[in-house]
Amino acid sequence: MQVNEQLSKDFILSIDSLTVSFDGFKAVNDLSLYVDENEIRVIIGPNGAGKTTVLDLICGRTKATSGSIRFDGLELTKMREHEIVHAGVGRKFQNPSIYEDLTVFENLELSFPKGRSVFGALTFRRDREVIERVEEVAEMIFLKDHLHTDAAILSHGQKQWLEIGMLLIQKPRLLMLDEPVAGMSVAERIKTAELLNTITRNQSVIVIEHDMKFVEDIAHRVTVLHQGKVLSEGSMERVKHDPRVVEVYLGH
Amino acid sequence: MPAAGFLFSKKEWLYFTILAALLLVVMPLAVDVFRLNLIGKYLTYAFVAIGLVLLWGGGGILSLGQGIFFGLGGYCMAMFLKLEASTPAATKIQSTPGIPDFMDWNQITALPSWWQPFYSLTFTIVAIILVPSFFAFVIGAAMFKRRVGGVYFAIITQAVAAILTILIIGQQGYTGGVNGITDLRTLHGWDIRTDSAKLILYFVNALLLIGVLLLAQSVRISKFGRLLIAMRDREDRVRFSGYDVANFKIFIFCLAAAISAIGGAMFTLQVGFMSPSFVGIVPSIEMVIFAAVGGRLSLFGAIYGALLVNAAKTTFSESFPELWLFAMGGLFIAVVMAFPFGLAGVVKDHVEPFFAKALARFSKPSPEPQPQAAE
Numbered sequence: 001m002q003v004n005e006q007l008s009k010d011f012i013l014s015i016d017s018l019t020v021s022f023d024g025f026k027a028v029n030d031l032s033l034y035v036d037e038n039e040i041r042v043i044i045g046p047n048g049a050g051k052t053t054v055l056d057l058i059c060g061r062t063k064a065t066s067g068s069i070r071f072d073g074l075e076l077t078k079m080r081e082h083e084i085v086h087a088g089v090g091r092k093f094q095n096p097s098i099y100e101d102l103t104v105f106e107n108l109e110l111s112f113p114k115g116r117s118v119f120g121a122l123t124f125r126r127d128r129e130v131i132e133r134v135e136e137v138a139e140m141i142f143l144k145d146h147l148h149t150d151a152a153i154l155s156h157g158q159k160q161w162l163e164i165g166m167l168l169i170q171k172p173r174l175l176m177l178d179e180p181v182a183g184m185s186v187a188e189r190i191k192t193a194e195l196l197n198t199i200t201r202n203q204s205v206i207v208i209e210h211d212m213k214f215v216e217d218i219a220h221r222v223t224v225l226h227q228g229k230v231l232s233e234g235s236m237e238r239v240k241h242d243p244r245v246v247e248v249y250l251g252h
Numbered sequence: 253m254p255a256a257g258f259l260f261s262k263k264e265w266l267y268f269t270i271l272a273a274l275l276l277v278v279m280p281l282a283v284d285v286f287r288l289n290l291i292g293k294y295l296t297y298a299f300v301a302i303g304l305v306l307l308w309g310g311g312g313i314l315s316l317g318q319g320i321f322f323g324l325g326g327y328c329m330a331m332f333l334k335l336e337a338s339t340p341a342a343t344k345i346q347s348t349p350g351i352p353d354f355m356d357w358n359q360i361t362a363l364p365s366w367w368q369p370f371y372s373l374t375f376t377i378v379a380i381i382l383v384p385s386f387f388a389f390v391i392g393a394a395m396f397k398r399r400v401g402g403v404y405f406a407i408i409t410q411a412v413a414a415i416l417t418i419l420i421i422g423q424q425g426y427t428g429g430v431n432g433i434t435d436l437r438t439l440h441g442w443d444i445r446t447d448s449a450k451l452i453l454y455f456v457n458a459l460l461l462i463g464v465l466l467l468a469q470s471v472r473i474s475k476f477g478r479l480l481i482a483m484r485d486r487e488d489r490v491r492f493s494g495y496d497v498a499n500f501k502i503f504i505f506c507l508a509a510a511i512s513a514i515g516g517a518m519f520t521l522q523v524g525f526m527s528p529s530f531v532g533i534v535p536s537i538e539m540v541i542f543a544a545v546g547g548r549l550s551l552f553g554a555i556y557g558a559l560l561v562n563a564a565k566t567t568f569s570e571s572f573p574e575l576w577l578f579a580m581g582g583l584f585i586a587v588v589m590a591f592p593f594g595l596a597g598v599v600k601d602h603v604e605p606f607f608a609k610a611l612a613r614f615s616k617p618s619p620e621p622q623p624q625a626a627e
Contacts (some may be wrong), residue, residue, distance in 0.1 A: 059492060061488075061492075080496075081492060082491060082492075082496045082497075085492060085493065085494035086494050090492075091492050093488070093489070093492075097486050097488065098486070098489065099481065099485045099486055099489070100485055101482075101485055102478060102481060102482065102485075106478055109475070110475070110479060110482055110490075110493065111493045113494060115475055116494050116495055117496075117499070118476070118499050118500055118503045121475045121476040121479055121500070122471065122474050122475075122476045123474075124475035124476075163489075166489075166493065170493070170494065
């Protein structure tokens, strides 16, 4: 117990022997994973390895069959989705998930962590603080000139950025990004990598990504998942030369 | 984002003025009291339609059971009026004088305890709002907390409407059964059947409707309103932005219920009775059609939709009673297929551009506009 306490203090996120089974199929199987403060961790692995499921489990979208997920001293497996968000975990979905009927400004404003109750939302005022914060985040995600554009007409890459911005404005301590550069041009990928490298001064990030060039640009450490288990873990350099990883993932 | 103004944009204030003038000036001047009373009846459905614009248009939650709340509001009002009409003096020929006539016919000898509070007008007014809201809260909490939505929610609301109708009809001794609560006369001694009362009630109703319109608009322009749109689009994103989505849905469902109930109560006052035929599946679906025809995203559209469809129903069903339901169904299909945003959509896509063009042509030839005056 003493040792465990000690361990979970060092990591912002510690996942211990986590298992989820869908009708007997173990999408995540006895998985353990630890993420440090201000670390960028990239999870890679072949399709069906359970990468997205791990994020689903952390953010409460899927309930674990067994195991524990501790974040900053809280047991996330017992919490509801919005409580996990309040605790400081932000999640970006694989396909850009933004409010297309609203403007960029409104998208960011709704994500600003104020007025989250029914009454709070009814009495919410767009004050100086909100406007400044929205503008600040819009600048970070390269959308400062599009604040009053309808989100629906943004390019695919801009939508990805907008969703990242919607998470940043919440100031989460752990940010989880599911394929953030999918569908982006090379220039957009480079900008996104820069963005991620700046924001991790204050937060930890877990990224799922297939683009190896991008992974090399951002990853502090890489975890390779295969069939719901950790196959290999460590620096990009190490993982790249791990024969098991080459066989199941990088080889083809 | 439309340029800010108080509550409405400039254009919407114009529509608001037109509507207020139509309801408060043009209609009362143009038609006799009988017709005005009929229009007042149509306008009570507009309350329900406004609730549906918030719920369905705003939040994407389709309820096919708004008749429940219209009916509950109407029944609360009717219970008060019925008790006032059932004084011992007025009912002395009954075997138990002093209770509503239908109770006497059903061999009930004492007023049930849950009828007692309805002697009080204050209680009744509070109940008109709270009873339907509470009912909506129970349904909403049961559904939304379990993440029941979409078609399933629509079907369940429909089932509840059917159950409530059956309950009212079955409990004849307590509810007046299939006939409903009839023969209502006075409100605090004021005879509601006279022409002058009907005129006053029309105005009260119209003013309440305008008040509700403003209330609904204030919800729509708040962050709550934008959250509803966001939930309609991407419920998961809202949830993972830290909102308890179910609470927001429950609130808007309760608000729509309370608004519908005001309409129901005003219906009872203006028409003089309440019956299960305004509670069940068919009226509930008709109410959705009012909102759809007017345009489910437009509060103004809801009011015009309720007026027009009901006016058409009255004219049409007088001459071809058996065809009316087919016409109604056809109308609904036509709106959904051809004008998904109803009348409001037609105005926005065709009428407004036409006026904008006409205005541009009108102002262009004017020579040398004075820059000073423009400021």
